[in-house]
Amino acid sequence: MTFSEENYLKGIYHLTLASNSEVSTNAIAEMMETKASSVTDMIKKLAEKDLVNYKKYQGVSLTEKGKLAAKMIVRKHRLWEVFLVEKLDFSWDEVHDIAEQLEHIKSEKLINKLDDFLGNPTEDPHGDPIPNADGQILKVEKQLLSELLENQKGICVGVKDTSSEFLKYLDKQGIALGSKIEIIGKESFDLSLKIKVDAVDLTISNKIASNLFVKLT
Numbered sequence: 001m002t003f004s005e006e007n008y009l010k011g012i013y014h015l016t017l018a019s020n021s022e023v024s025t026n027a028i029a030e031m032m033e034t035k036a037s038s039v040t041d042m043i044k045k046l047a048e049k050d051l052v053n054y055k056k057y058q059g060v061s062l063t064e065k066g067k068l069a070a071k072m073i074v075r076k077h078r079l080w081e082v083f084l085v086e087k088l089d090f091s092w093d094e095v096h097d098i099a100e101q102l103e104h105i106k107s108e109k110l111i112n113k114l115d116d117f118l119g120n121p122t123e124d125p126h127g128d129p130i131p132n133a134d135g136q137i138l139k140v141e142k143q144l145l146s147e148l149l150e151n152q153k154g155i156c157v158g159v160k161d162t163s164s165e166f167l168k169y170l171d172k173q174g175i176a177l178g179s180k181i182e183i184i185g186k187e188s189f190d191l192s193l194k195i196k197v198d199a200v201d202l203t204i205s206n207k208i209a210s211n212l213f214v215k216l217t
Contacts, residue, residue: 013070022059077103078124093167127158146209154214161211
């Protein structure tokens with residue numbers, strides 16, 4: 001596959017996870033920042049390779065072959081992110097764009113050795129699951145911090161928004177994967193939260209809370 005074909009497969013995979021159904025060419029065009037006509041041309045190429053199912057006006061879905069191929073791209077991306085953070089001391093807000101380039105490396109042997117070298121991690125630096133060599137994904141029970149009730153406690157296990165701006169904001173607030181978070185109170189007016197993060201009191205907006213995943217403790 002070309003780099004462009006791999007990017008489309010990965011994009012469709014993420015859209016499918018979000019909607020649990022076929023995705024429209026318009027949604028793909030918006031994600032890929034291109035014209036719907038260009039998307040249609042690419043989808044036809046992917047369909048010829050048995051990577052997607054496509055019927056005009058009925059949306060796009062991945063075939064089993066396409067789903068596995070997409071998971072392998074995601075696997076490479078997330079393993080490289082772990083490598084960059086753990087071995088090269090990049091911060092978690094720096095690694096996405098670099099991993100976008102590294103994910104196109106074709107060598108399966110290299111990726112499997114990288115996986116072993118890193119100790120076979122199951123999550124990337126943002127808390128997203130890493131598919132194993134067979135495409136299997138370990139599921140973690142998690143929910144958004146905004147869904148917790150007063151006095152509930154959890155551990156931060158992931159972020160919904162992986163933008164550099166959001167991750168830098170979390171760094172300033174001392175919130176990271178593994179942080180212990182307790183809900184002290186909720187404001188009924190704007191749903192902002194008073195929380196305790198590793199014994200430090202903070203007030204965060206509902207938007208921030210809606211982009212943090214926690215596992216109840």
